[in-house]
Amino acid sequence: MDVEAPVKRKRADAVRNTAAVLEAAKAVFAESGVDAPVREIAARAEVGVGTIYRNYPQRSDLIIAVFRHELDATADAAERLGAERPPAEALRLWAERLRRFVETKRGFAAALHSGDPAYAPLPRLFLGVLASKVQAILDAGAADGTLRPDVRAEDLVEALARLISISVDGEPGRSDTMVSVLLDGLAGPPAPTAQQQPRTD
Amino acid sequence: MDVEAPVKRKRADAVRNTAAVLEAAKAVFAESGVDAPVREIAARAEVGVGTIYRNYPQRSDLIIAVFRHELDATADAAERLGAERPPAEALRLWAERLRRFVETKRGFAAALHSGDPAYAPLPRLFLGVLASKVQAILDAGAADGTLRPDVRAEDLVEALARLISISVDGEPGRSDTMVSVLLDGLAGPPAPTAQQQPRTD
DNA sequence: AAACTATACGGAACATTGTTCCGTTTGTCG
DNA sequence: CGACAAACGGAACAATGTTCCGTATAGTTT
Numbered sequence: 001m002d003v004e005a006p007v008k009r010k011r012a013d014a015v016r017n018t019a020a021v022l023e024a025a026k027a028v029f030a031e032s033g034v035d036a037p038v039r040e041i042a043a044r045a046e047v048g049v050g051t052i053y054r055n056y057p058q059r060s061d062l063i064i065a066v067f068r069h070e071l072d073a074t075a076d077a078a079e080r081l082g083a084e085r086p087p088a089e090a091l092r093l094w095a096e097r098l099r100r101f102v103e104t105k106r107g108f109a110a111a112l113h114s115g116d117p118a119y120a121p122l123p124r125l126f127l128g129v130l131a132s133k134v135q136a137i138l139d140a141g142a143a144d145g146t147l148r149p150d151v152r153a154e155d156l157v158e159a160l161a162r163l164i165s166i167s168v169d170g171e172p173g174r175s176d177t178m179v180s181v182l183l184d185g186l187a188g189p190p191a192p193t194a195q196q197q198p199r200t201d
Numbered sequence: 202m203d204v205e206a207p208v209k210r211k212r213a214d215a216v217r218n219t220a221a222v223l224e225a226a227k228a229v230f231a232e233s234g235v236d237a238p239v240r241e242i243a244a245r246a247e248v249g250v251g252t253i254y255r256n257y258p259q260r261s262d263l264i265i266a267v268f269r270h271e272l273d274a275t276a277d278a279a280e281r282l283g284a285e286r287p288p289a290e291a292l293r294l295w296a297e298r299l300r301r302f303v304e305t306k307r308g309f310a311a312a313l314h315s316g317d318p319a320y321a322p323l324p325r326l327f328l329g330v331l332a333s334k335v336q337a338i339l340d341a342g343a344a345d346g347t348l349r350p351d352v353r354a355e356d357l358v359e360a361l362a363r364l365i366s367i368s369v370d371g372e373p374g375r376s377d378t379m380v381s382v383l384l385d386g387l388a389g390p391p392a393p394t395a396q397q398q399p400r401t402d
Numbered sequence: 403a404a405a406c407t408a409t410a411c412g413g414a415a416c417a418t419t420g421t422t423c424c425g426t427t428t429g430t431c432g
Numbered sequence: 433c434g435a436c437a438a439a440c441g442g443a444a445c446a447a448t449g450t451t452c453c454g455t456a457t458a459g460t461t462t
Contacts, residue, residue, distance in 0.1 A: 011409060011458055037448060048412035053450070115311045115370045118449090123370075151378055155367075159379040162363040166356075169316045169324075177352060178360040182379070185386025212429055212438060238419060249441035254421070319420090 018055045020045040025062050033107030034063050060121040067105065071129055074101045078133040087141030088187045094134070095179050098157075099164045103172070109165040123158070131157045147186055156186070219256045221246040226263050234308030235264050261322040268306065272330055275302045279334040288342030289388045295335070296380055299358075300365045304373070310366040324359070332358045348387055357387070 010018075024045035028036045041062075042049045056062040077097045081090040102109050111119045112126065131153040138156065141147025159182060166175040211219075225246035229237045242263075243250045257263040278298045282291040303310050312320045313327065332354040339357065342348025360383060367376040 008409095009459090013458070014410060017411085038450085039448080042412095049450080050412060050452085051410075054410075059449095110314075110316045113311075113314060113366065113370070115308075148382070151382060155375065155379055158367055159364055159376075159382075162367065163360055165314065166359055166363065169314070174356065175360075178356055178383070181349070181352060181360075181386040182383050183386070184390045185382040185384070188389035189385045209438095210430090214429065215439060218440085239421085240419075243441095250421080251423085251441060252439080255439075260420095 017045070017047055017051050021047060021052055021055055021062075022065055026066050029063070029066055029106065031106075034059075034105065034111050035107045058121065059118050063108075063111065063119075063122060064125060067108075070101060071126055074098060075129050075133040078130065078137065082133075082137040082140060086146065087137050087144070088146050088183070090137050091134075091141075091147075091183055091186070092180075094137070095160055095164075095183065098130070098160055099167075099175070099179075102161060102164050103168055109161070109168045113162060113165060127154060127157050127161065141187075148189070151186060218246070218248055218252050222248060222253055222256055222263075223266055227267050230264070230267055230307065232307075235260075235306065235312050236308045259322070260319050264309075264312065264320075264323060265326060268309075271302060272327055275299065276330050276334040279331065279338065283334070283338040283341060287347065288338050288345065289347050289384070291338050292335075292342075292348075292384055292387070293381075295338070296361055296365075296384065299331070299361055300368075300376070300380075303362060303365045304369055310362070310369045314363060314366060328355060328358050328362065342388075349390065352387060 021041065024041050024047075028041045028044055032040060038049050038052055042052055045052075052062075056065065074097055078090075078094050081094050081097075084090070085093065102112075112122050134157055135153035138147060138149075138151060138153050142149035160179065163175045163178050163182060166178065167173055222242065225242050225248075229242045229245055233241060239250050239253055243253055246253075253263075257266065275298055279291075279295050282295050282298075285291070286294065303313075313323050335358055336354035339348060339350075339352060339354050343350035361380065364376045364379050364383060367379065368374055
């Protein structure tokens with residue numbers, strides 16, 4: 001399983017504590033958001049704050065550890081939908097999936113788009129992982145002419161995440177219309193440069 | 202001019218200080234962002250922190266005071282463009298204007314979408330003021346059939362602001378494509394469920 | 403089993419920032 | 433000029449992130 005035991009084994013209490021912190025973080029994130037005070041997580045895990053910083057030097061490390069599984073699952077969903085559905089529909093369904101992913105994580109959308117250096121790894125990892133799977137849908141759409149070919153998956157995923165954040169902050173459902181407008185725009189005009197020219201071929 | 206001098210005149214030093222704080226905030230916002238520490242603004246204005254809180258109890262009050270003019274100018278631009286150009290083009294040009302407004306204010310986009318209660322009045326005021334003028338463009342577009350009629354100005358402005366934030370955080374220009382996709386979607390399919398119907402009148 | 407050592411721990415201590423509050427200063431007016 | 437209300441300044445407090453080191457202990461060696 002391990003390709004090689006790197007150098008040393010971790011101490012048993014350290015392993016226990018790492019797990020306890022992860023568990024506590026999961027609970028605290030759920031009820032107070034991903035920006036909850038370190039001390040709150042430490043108390044929940046019955047651990048000193050030092051232990052948290054030793055295991056997860058950055059807040060983003062902890063967030064990633066907690067949500068990594070769900071991230072991968074959401075990325076896999078893109079892969080699956082892309083294989084099973086026409087590109088435009090796959091995107092629509094996946095946007096719904098992404099919405100659930102973002103909406104169910106208190107404070108996550110805000111952290112993702114905060115620009116705060118403490119959270120900087122989040123967009124890189126999350127949007128990167130998702131985009132790498134969404135790209136296939138866009139490629140398929142570009143190939144069969146149903147989606148405009150000039151949009152990168154990274155940009156699309158980021159745009160969707162931002163639009164979805166609208167309903168996270170305000171009333172639920174408020175972002176639905178704009179998401180649908182965006183996806184329509186993606187399916188619609190190939191967008192030359194100047195005005196619209198209904199057909200070029 | 203004044204409909205009525207309310208009750209009392211403000212003390213001369215108070216007037217001076219209010220102005221000094223506003224001036225200092227303008228400078229500090231420009232170089233450190235709208236989330237700069239109060240103490241920094243106080244030092245710049247040569248004033249105690251108490252004076253700032255007395256004049257501007259909430260951070261959002263200070264931000265609003267500093268940018269109110271530019272906000273109104275941006276709203277007026279929507280009005281003017283709506284009167285002078287076809288709806289779709291007016292929106293495209295105005296989105297450009299909005300981009301400049303947002304991009305030139307360090308930390309503003311983050312504050313606007315932070316969800317932080319300290320900044321809560323910002324989206325209400327800024328998006329509200331802008332939306333009230335953008336609505337006319339959407340109405341015109343709905344009337345002549347060039348824009349889908351099911352999008353509220355509030356939602357559109359918020360969506361544009363969020364997309365624009367992408368280039369504020371990352372490389373400049375990164376949001377351009379997605380903004381254009383969104384606007385294309387707005388001009389494209391009028392019906393949520395059915396296909397497109399070129400003319401209704 | 404005891405001694406030893408590297409690892410990990412806990413949490414006090416420090417730094418930053420928002421916010422309040424009150425003793426002091428000062429503008430205004432009679 | 434004196435009295436009073438308005439405004440001031442900044443010390444003080446609270447919340448939070450982060451570091452650091454004396455102490456405890458798991459794992460190892462004898």
